[in-house]
Amino acid sequence: MIHAQQKGYQPEEVLRGLCNAVARNFRSAVFRSRRLNPPAAFVGGVAANSAVVQAMREAFELEESQLLMPAGHAHFVAVGAAIDARAAGGSAALRRIAELRAAGEAHADRAGRFPTMTPLSTHRVLLLRDQVKPFELPYDGSTVDVYLGIDIGSVSTNLVLIDDEGNMVDEVYVRTRGRPIEVVAENLLDMQKRLGSRIRIRGVGTTGSGRELIGELVGADCVKDEITCHKAGACFIGERMIGRVPDTIFEIGGQDSKYISLSDGVVVDFTMNEACAAGTGSFLEERAEELGVSIKGEFAALALASAAPIRLGERCTVFMEHDVNNYMQRGAATxxxxxxxxxxxxxxxxxxxVRGRKIGKCIFFQGGTAYNDAVAAAFASILDAEIIVPPYNGVIGAVGAALLARQAVLSGCGIAAAQAGQPAGAGTYVSDRPQGGGQSRFRGFEVAKVHYTLREFTCKGCSNACAIQEFDVEGEKTYWGDKCSDRFRKRAKSDRKPVIADLEAMRRGWLMDESNLPAVPANAPSVGVPLAMYSLELLPFYRTLLAHCGLKTVLSEPTNRRIVEAGLGAVVAEPCFPIIIAHGHVADLVARGVDYLWLPCVMNSQTRWMDNESHVCPWGQTLPHVVKQSPAFAAVPAENWLTPVLSFRAGRAGLKRELRPWADRLDISPKVMNRAIDAALAAQKAFRDKCHAAGQEALAKLEKTGQPGIVVFGRPYNVHDAGVNLSVMRKMREYYGVNVIPLDFLDVEDIDIRDLNENMYWNYGRRIIATARLLGEHPNLHAVYVTNFKCGPDSFVKHFIRPAARGKPFLTLQFDGHSNDAGMMTRCEAYLDSKGFLRPAVEVLPVGQGQGAGVGAEEV
Amino acid sequence: MNMAQTATKSKNALAGRTLWIPRMTYAGARMFAATFRSAGMDSRVVPPSDERTLELGGLHSSGEECYPQKVTLGDFLRIVYADDFDPARTAFFMPLAEGPCRFGQYAPYLRQVLAELGHGDVPVISPTSRNGYDGVGEHAPDLMRRAWRAIVIADILRKCMLKTRPYEIRRGDADAAYEAAMVIMEKILETPGLSMSQHMAAAVAGMMQCRDLFRRVPARYTRDRLLIGVVGEIFCRMNTFSNDNAIRKIEAHGGEAWLSDTTEWVWYTNWSQKFLIARDGRRLSLEMLMAVVKNKVQAGDEHKLLAPFAEDFVGYEEPHDIYEEVLKPAWPYLPADSALGEMVLTVGKSIYLQKKGADGIIDISPFSCMNGIVTEAVLPVLSREHEDLPVRNFYFDASTSNMERDLDIFMELAGAYHRRKSPVRRYPRCFEDSPEANILSVGGSVQRGE
Structure with a gap:
């Protein structure tokens, strides 16, 4: 929702979307795969909201008469309690109320007996904001050259003006209120009113999740991701005020938070808050509101004065809310x-x-939440370290954007210069509007006068059917859309061309290759094979086996929105995303009316490494048992499921033993079945060998050319399902010219990882850690780790990747059904930028000196 | 390095160290520690978990691992972070498993965290499930068999407590008997130098004393309590801190809990070891012979320790053949040839308990547990095919769980099921004087006997 606001949706559309989301979430998270027999009653306070009612009807495909809102729907439970009390004899004793009250008071008496922590103290917090003086315009009335930085975030929008020396001329921190365009327009006008006659805007930089839209609207010279901007701002301030640059940045904003690890000013690791609100400012604000405490000033004053902070632990927002209320009721001091x-x-x-990432010695704490000194004190206490809060802590991203804009304009590699035919500042975004070099593209303060139109349409590029908005700003088109916005999205570009073959496409070709399959009679029984989970690796085995048994294979569609929704509708419990998707693929095949469904119990992988087990995960092993129990597939006759136990580790003999009874059931002679198994194993081996050979060739090519490459590693069903990972490999290759090597092109079976983990019994886990070890040995290989939310094995595997890669930073992309392209591409760009894939060969301009090397934003 | 090497190395490395035992089950950890002490190792149970456990566990993990990992890691780290921590005098006990669930990763991860903290030399002792935990025996002669007896003893004592507490007249008496019984058995188990037969004779005598302690608890055995089978992930269902005292909550809601014990896991790993040997085509091998002998020896020991309780445990009998009584009934839902680990026990035991007269099944798991999420998917069908036996999954991760909220309604359903079900529960003699009470409605917040 927050991201939807960024992309320029009107609040009404956001609200409508919110109602739909409530209904859809209710269906997928609460109702799940249960069957609904109309009519249904809709009770609870939310039923008073007619938009939600409408959304519920749509979500459950109900007629108006089939969803009833009974009278008193908001108080249904209380009504039931009253009826129950009457049935019980009507003498529900009121004296019980007095007893309950007495019990409550007894609880309150126990106040002070709560678990507590050491009192907060600011003695190890360095508040730099106390050391800056307000900016004064020159007394002679002359104008000042300034750079405008705009950070358009989910909750707040920040605008800053920085002079050529790097001094803060003006600073605005306002709520985005879901209206980024209006907010920026209003505040630019206000800025013009206050300062317009005394300043000259020499350059504009935008950042934050709304950076592209606003960048186009105001005419930005530099459009940069938040990570790079925060780093640039913090490094500049650190160098200037204390002669040190941070090696660690904690950034806590309203709805999101970031962590950046730096080494000599270069980003070596970073992460953003992954779908958790409990570590963000708005959570704190809500709790403060409940306690009747003003978040500004009062909160910190009260907290710092507390002699016995209550130990609330760390947990999810919902639970924390509950805990705070509970302590309040028990009489805890505010x-x-x-x-x-x-x-x-x-x-x-x-x-x-942070999750165990490196915390260094020079820790900057910034973002809106850093205004709260109590939080800074808490960090100092927990980490037993000095915490530095820079001035302008709420707007550092905008400061960085302004500094980078200054650099872009002065170095002549800004957007305008790029359009004039000069080499594009890689990582900056390229527009087609012609402008002279060295000049800002700033359109002026009156953004409201900039003519723009908004057109909405549905992209028909694929079955995802994304809603796309097209902003036409004076003939310049900017697009916003969800998943597949890559089709329209403007992005950082690179002149880099990949030097190795498109391995992902080659693998897909080999995986889907049917040329070696024997012909099957047209009237042969059809077997549906879901293109999910292990099929994304074992399809050659599956299809060869089935074809040699005289069966016709039908594949499910590649993962798309329809499949995901069908999966969500079919799962009973809440497994990981790939398992949900697998349910969706089965649904797709069931809908096509295949004769059989091929859903083997894959137990483990074939490997040369026999010192550890080679299990797949328990959800994968039991997928057939779980799928069969789903009410969504209750109509599938039991005999239609083909679910042999496939223990690839047991080799040919084991497979033959397991498949024998299935051959009997399908009336296939054992001889035919055995031949089919031999052919299937050969096909799988040929597939694996081709990948390994191509991988060898690619590595040799990189070695020879000295080019860097990116290994994309993870489970095959994440790495090779573009519907899960939003085509991350193709995008990296196409947009940034990255040499992409998926992990199954590297033969890592013989790499011993037992010094790191002597008991890695999951084969994919072993492959992932072994691949990381290989990376540590190749300076020119970098890595993107693709995983999914709720992956049980990866929750442990990931801890062994970093030591295996010998500390080499890698990017982690975690996917689930709500992954969005803009978020993923921001991470990719920031990673590629910090790894030098997007770095231009640019002369760097020091702030305040005009030309030459300098501090601050050098790492662009 | 294989497990045998780890074990041998760690045996020497244990000299002069305190071996800390995780508190998976309170009684089990105490009996285990006592057993290690009998072999000359200073062995202690980690102190009870608290908020600090979760803070330290959280600080050194990412929050996506399973909850028991956070608790065990946090409990060990409290020892590491204590002012008087001496790495040269410390060792940790953390069993392994060869997958496929995440449990087997606790020990490697613990080793990594210790190494990061600069304590890579602190030994982590890890017997493994690969060989049915035979590795325990490498620390001292017969230790593995003594450890097995310790587990059986702990299971029996817990069972006595669970069958007494709901009926005690004065609150706290059953818990007091439980504590006293553990002290008796600790003294016996920690005695050094006993031969295996002396060990058994002393243990049986001690168990008779314990039995009498429980028999003497003043109690009113009425037949109006609902019998709730508690199955699920082993750590979370056994560890009262992790499950936020789920059993006491069931009792407060008018229930009596039949908690799946620890020995069932050992019977399962024994079966699975034999199954794997057979699947590899080695039915008549020395390995198979060893496995069969081990199973026989263990069964014999259990039989002796259980003998004094024959009368007390009428109607409370645990399955004596894990395959016939648990794994086979579970096969239509989760066949044990491809569904590995606790999930098959959860499903099979649910069916077993239903036959023994359970009025409902509660499946306890840590939040995001891979086992629990599989069983949650298949239990609704099991329920339908067993007279709509009430079955409910509860997940825990130190935050509030849905249990508080949903236990009322669950007990209501269990009460309704109790009135219509066909299996008949057998009661031991202590219930004899009590007539079958009519369970009208259980589950209101007003507790019985108040």
Missing amino acids: GDLVAGLAYSIAYNYINRV
Whole structure:
């Protein structure tokens, strides 16, 4: 939703979307795969919202008469309790109320007996904001050259003006209120009113999730991801004020938070908050509101004065809310609770964002939440380290954007210069509007006068059917859309061309290759093979086996939105995303009316490494048992499921033993079945060998050319399902010219990882860690780790990747059904940028000196 | 390095160290520690978990691992972070498993965290499920068999407590008997130098004393309590901190809990070891012979320790053949040839307990547990095919779980099922004087006997 606001949707559309989301979430998360026999009653307070009612009808495909809102729907449970009481004899004793009240008071007496933590103190917090003076315009009335930085975030929009020396001329921190365009327009006008006659805008930079839209609207010279901007701003301030640059940045904003690890000013690791609100500012604000404490000033004052902060632990937002209420009812002092909350924010951030990544010696704490000194004190206490809060901590991203804009304009490699035919500043976004070099593209303060139109349409590029908005800003088109926005999205470009073959496409070709399959009679029984989970690796085995048995294979569609929705509608419990998708693929095949469904119990992988087990995960092993029990597939006759146990580790003999009874059932002679198994194993081996050979060739090519490459590693069903990973490999190759090597092109079976983990019994886990070890040995190989939310094995495997890669930073992309392209591409760009894939060969301009090398934003 | 090497190395490395035992089950950890002490190792149970456990566990993990990992890691780290921590005098006990669930990763991850903290030399002792935990025996002669007896003893004592507590007249008496019984058995188990037969004779005598302690608890055995089978992930269902005292909540709601014990896991790994040997075509091998002998020896020991309780455990009998009574009934839902680990026990035991007269099944798992999410998917069908036996999954991760909220309605369903079900529960003699009470409605917040 937050991202939808960024992309320029009107609040009404956002609200409508919200109602639909409530209904859809209710269906997929609560109702799940149960069967609904209309009519249904809709009770609870939300039923008063007619938009949600409408959305519920749509989500459950109900007629108006089939969804009833009974009278008193908001108080249904209380009504039931009253009826129950009457049935019980009507003498529900009111004296019980007095007893309950007495019990409550007894609870309150126990106040002070709560678990507590050490009191907060700011003695190890360095507040740099106390050391800056307000900017004064020259007394002679002359104008000042300034650079405008705009950070359009989910909750707040920040605008700053920086002079040529790097001084803060003006700073605006306002709520985005779901209207990024209006907010920017209003505040630019206000800025013009206050300062317009005294300043000259020499350059504009935008950042934040709305950077592209606003960048086009105001005419930005530099459009950069937030990570690079935060780093640029923080490094500049650190160097200038304390002569040190941060090696660690904690950034906690309203709805998101970031962690950046730097080494000599270069981004070596970073992460963004992954779908968790408990470590962000808005959570703190909501709790403060409940406690009747103003988040500004009062919160920190109370918290810092508390002698016994309550230990709230670290946990999810919903639970924390419950805990705070519980302590309140039990009579905890407000000061102790807010101090506990400050600790919780810090713990949540460390446990859910940093997650064991490196915390250095020069720690900057910034973002809107850093205005709260109690949180800074909590970090200092937990980490037993100095915490530095820079000035302008709420707007550092905008400061960085302004500094980068200055650099772009002065170095003549800004957007305008790029359009004039000069080499594009890679990583900056390229527009077609002609302009002279060295000049800003700023359109002026009156953004409202900029003519733009908005057109909405549905992309028909694929079955995802994304809703796309097209903003036409004076003839310049900018597009916004969800998943597949790559078709329209403008992005960082690179002149880099890949030097190795398109391995992903080659693999797909080999995986789907039917040329060696024997012909099957047209009237042969059809067997549906879901193109999910292990099929994305074992399809050659499956199809060869089935074809040699005289069966016709029918594949499900590639993963798309329809498949995902069918999967969500079919799962009973809440497994990981790939398992949900697999349910969707089965649904697709069932709908096509195949004769049989091929859903083997894959137990383990074939490998040369026999010192550890080579299991797949328990959800994969039991997928057939779980799928068969789904009410969505209750109509499939039991005999239509083909679910042999395939223990590839047991080799040819084991497979023959397991498949024998299935051959009997399908009336296939054992001889034919055995021949089919031999052919299937040969086909699988040929597929694997081709991948390994191509991988060898690619590595040799990189070695010879000295070009860097990116290994994309993870489970095959994440790495090779473009519907899961939003085509990350293709995008990296096409847009940024990256040499992409998927992990199954590397033969890592003989790499021993037992010094790191002597008991890695999952084969994919072993392959992932072994691949990381290989990376550590190749300086020119970098890595993107593709995983999915809720992956049980990866929750442990990931801890062994970093030591295996010998600390080499890699990008982690975690996918689920809600992954969005803009978020993923921001991460990719920032990673590629910091790895030098997007770095232009640019002369760097120091702030305040005009030309030459300097501090701050050097790493562009 | 294989497990045998780890074990041998760690045996020497254990000299002068305290071996800390995780508190998966309270009684089990105490009996285990006592057993290690009998072999000359200073062995202690980690102190009870608290908020600090979760803070430290959280600080050193990402929050996506399973909850028991956070608890065990946090409990061990409290020892590492304590002011008097001496790495040269510390060792940790953390069993392994060869997958496929995440449990087997706890020990490697613990080793990595210790190494990161600069304590890579602190030994982590890890017997493995690959060989049915035979590795326990490498630390001292017969230790593995003594450890097995410790597990059986702990299971029996817990069972006594669980069958007494709901009926005690004065609150706290059953828990007091449980504590006293553990002290008796600790003394016996930690005695060094006993031969295997002396060990058994002393243990049986001790168990008789314990039995009498429980028999003497003043109690009113009425037949109006609902019998709730508790199955699920082993750590979370056994560890009262992790499941937020789920059993006491069931009791407060008018139930009596039949908690799946620890020995069933050992019977399962024994079966699975034999199954794998057979699947590899080695039915008549030395390995198979060893496995069969081990199973026989263990069964014999269990039989002796259980003998004094024959009368007390009427109607409370655990399955004596894990395959016939648990794995085979589970086969239509989760066949044990391809569904590995606790999930088959959860499903099979649910059916077993239904036949023993359970009025409902509660399946306890840590949040995001891979086992629990599989069983949650198949249990609704099992329920339908067993007279709509009430079955409910509860997940825990130190935050509130849905249990508080949903237990009322669950007990209501169990009460309704109790009135219509066909299996008849057998009661031991202590219930004899009590007539079958009519369970009208259980589950209101007003507790019985108040």
